[in-house]
Amino acid sequence: MIRMLLRVLGHEYARPVRRTVALMTMTAVAEGLSCALLVPVLRALFGSTPADAWPWLVAFGAAVAVYAVLRYRSDLSGFLVGTTLLRGMYHRLGDHLARLPVGWYDARRVGEVSVLAGQGVLQAMSVIAHLLAPFVSACVTPLTIVAVMIAFNWQLGLAALAAAPVVAAIQIWAGRSTAAADAERHDRDREAAGRVVEYLQAQPMLRVGGRTAERFRLLDDSLRGLQRAYRRTLLSALPGVVGLTLTVQAVFTVLLVLGAHLALGGSAGAAEVLSILVLAARCADPLLVLSDIAGKIRGARSELAGLDAVLRTEPLPEAPEPVRPVGRGLEFESVVFRHGRRTVIDGLSLSVPEGERLAVVGPSGAGKSTLLQLIARFYDVDAGVVRVGGADVRAIGTEVLMEQIAIVFQEVYLFDGTIEENVRLGRPDAGEAEVRAAAAAARLDEVIERLPGGWAANVGEGGALLSGGERQRVSIARALLKNAPIVLLDEVTSALDPVNEAAVHEGIERLMAGRTVVMVAHRMRTVRRADRIVFLDGGRIVEEGGHDELLRRGGRYADFWNVSMAPAASE
The missing domain is CATH 3.40.50.300 (P-loop containing nucleotide triphosphate hydrolases)
Structure with a gap:
């Protein structure tokens, strides 16, 4: 995704994008580590000397403050880089369109380019500003928390870690199952945009023909096709959402049962098990929104693919050593x-x-x-x-x-x-x-x-x-x-x-x-x-x-x- 984004924009934007991604990753790790400090806090609170929790509470507060600063910096960086990318994308797209041969601009492409230049560019560039931070957080924060869980209790930590490949497999499967529907929806989007332009251009002819109250059949057919495509997209995405939700709930249930077994068997204390279950619950929140974020990123990726296809269209070649005409014949x-x-x-x-x-x-x-x-x-x-x-x-x-x-x-x-x-x-x-x-x-x-x-x-x-x-x-x-x-x-x-x-x-x-x-x-x-x-x-x-x-x-x-x-x- 990032590679395609940089290919579309040009590699001069690579440094600020990579810096922003690194900052977002650090923020997600800080969030996971701040959550991890809940374990010693809860241990002390439920132990024989609750006053021992004060140092950990201070550390927890400091970690949350560090996380808040990093989050502010990463979100600000995302917005600033996103704005820069948006401006750069419009300039690059405009410059490239101005160099394409006039024959490239047939009636079909007018609607396609209008959608790409408006909704498409905004959706593609929103990845950095709005989608990348929650996506990185949904991936990195749970892994950080799982690493902490392993450090405190390896049995519960490994049980939680076992869910990682399952979640990844569900995301890959959901992406593949919705790919065809997404492609059809984007094609229908562009077709509908072209039909709207055609309908507006045909107004004089329709009115002269006395058809002002008559629906435009081609536009109606296109909009109905778009509606069906959106319905298929939603239905194809539903198994992935349900599968991810069930997986997260199943893993949490397994951890609950395993924690109870360890506590009853004396292998772990009740306070320790309770704190780790709190961490597990904290892992569930970002994982449950992962499917929604991934769906939006797939949509942005489709728009990026459309922009990439336009930018890959070869303009008329320029002579390496241009000559000047002599005369006017x-x-x-x-x-x-x-x-x-x-x-x-x-x-x-x-x-x-x-x-x-x-x-x-x-x-x-x-x-x-x-x-x-x-x-x-x-x-x-x-x-x-x-x-x-x-x-x-x-x-x-x-x-x-x-x-x-x-x-x-x-x-x-x-x-x-x-x-x-x-x-x-x-x-x-x-x-x-x-x-x-x-x-x-x-x-x-x-x-x-x-x-x-x-x-x-x-x-x-x-x-x-x-x-x-x-x-x-x-x-x-x-x-x-x-x-x-x-x-x-x-x-x-x-x-x-x-x-x-x-x-x-x-x-x-x-x-x-x-x-x-x-x-x-x-x-x-x-x-x-x-x-x-x-x-x-x-x-x-x-x-x-x-x-x-x-x-x-x-x-x-x-x-x-x-x-x-x-x-x-x-x-």
């Missing part, structure tokens, strides 16, 4: 890219000279957006090479590559903050005049003027307080402020109304000026501004040329153009 050379079992890009070769505007069109699923993602190295190709400025994108450092590229997506995500903070993400060190100029070029200043807070207006989580066109203008202003030499545009106007589309087009024109541009568009009017057009289908280039040239050929592009322009002509 783009090139695809015999590129093959597969997503799962499907070949999305199949042997594609394409070059975009510096300063050229290339439009990529084609049916849905042709691989258009994937081309942009390969340029930005959201994925690595399975074969072939993608070059930026003459350099393989795999040989360019991530930060250097991102400096060369500005991306405007159809779906814009804004962080919960002000408009100015979101624009400044393009270049945080930009001056105020540069930020204002970028906003004016994107026609974002029109939006700012009508918002109550102006530049300080909050956009809400994901930009929920702005319209789609307003979010798109923020995104364009951000890209303009970045001033990157390569611009990637992915369906930036396909969901906008005419007024916002005109404003966004104006901002896009200013963004594209003098830059190498690759644009993906469904609205065919936007491709007229391109220097060259490629028609993509099945991950291959079917046609390539200028707009007028492709129309004269009367091929796939011409058919696509005629179909897309037919609704406009009918209006």
Whole structure:
């Protein structure tokens, strides 16, 4: 458990964790030894001279004081180390997630990561702060007391010691019997979290379909499965709890009978037997809570295993000696890219000279957006090479590559903050005049003027307080402020109304000026501004040329153009 914790966190945390575990162990030993002093105290009290108990009572009080100090220090250390580990875990997880390829984030993993980053991290890191001290105490304190019992009466001590392997065997058996149920419960937890996210995202569709009062079947099924998994977990843990309780009670009964036999036979005094039975009873308390603590630790271990699996996911490799691109041209050379079992890009070769505007069109699923993602190295190709400025994108450092590229997506995500903070993400060190100029070029200043807070207006989580066109203008202003030499545009106007589309087009024109541009568009009017057009289908280039040239050929592009322009002509 500790080894996995240190593997997840990194070995720089090994020293404070080991120091805390050692302090907790010392505390548990001190607790056992302080309890052991009850034996001479009770012997003296029940002997012929009860006044002889005073020195032992003083020693007992001193031992309890030492234990109290150690307990305070160990609990404080546990909380402090737990807080440090929690902060370190969030930093490490966040840094690692930021380095994973975008393709790793499918719909299923959104729910999994949200559970891991919230409940999972808190439960895993609670081991040091809340669970480790009682677990160490439940294991070490009874063993210390048993060692003292052996010193006072070897028969009763060995009888108590015989219970140790039985208790250990029950814990191992209980852990194995609940392992499958625990794994299923955690899987169901993650599935249910994903279904909740899906249910929330599907609200517009459900309401438009008049299904506001109807239960979401997939979510209901997932929650019922989670309920069944929790029930199986509880039932599988029950034999271990009952077995441990019966074992502890049986051992105490054996000690009671054996003590009575020794007292009646004259082998031990009544006071001695009574004091040892008091110690045995003191052993029972931590042992009885051991199963509950062990169950919580197993749950935390499962969360740690999930975090470990995420952190073991390999990010895209970084070149040991990264190079800098020379120029702004783009090139695809015999590129093959597969997503799962499907070949999305199949042997594609394409070059975009510096300063050229290339439009990529084609049916849905042709691989258009994937081309942009390969340029930005959201994925690595399975074969072939993608070059930026003459350099393989795999040989360019991530930060250097991102400096060369500005991306405007159809779906814009804004962080919960002000408009100015979101624009400044393009270049945080930009001056105020540069930020204002970028906003004016994107026609974002029109939006700012009508918002109550102006530049300080909050956009809400994901930009929920702005319209789609307003979010798109923020995104364009951000890209303009970045001033990157390569611009990637992915369906930036396909969901906008005419007024916002005109404003966004104006901002896009200013963004594209003098830059190498690759644009993906469904609205065919936007491709007229391109220097060259490629028609993509099945991950291959079917046609390539200028707009007028492709129309004269009367091929796939011409058919696509005629179909897309037919609704406009009918209006």
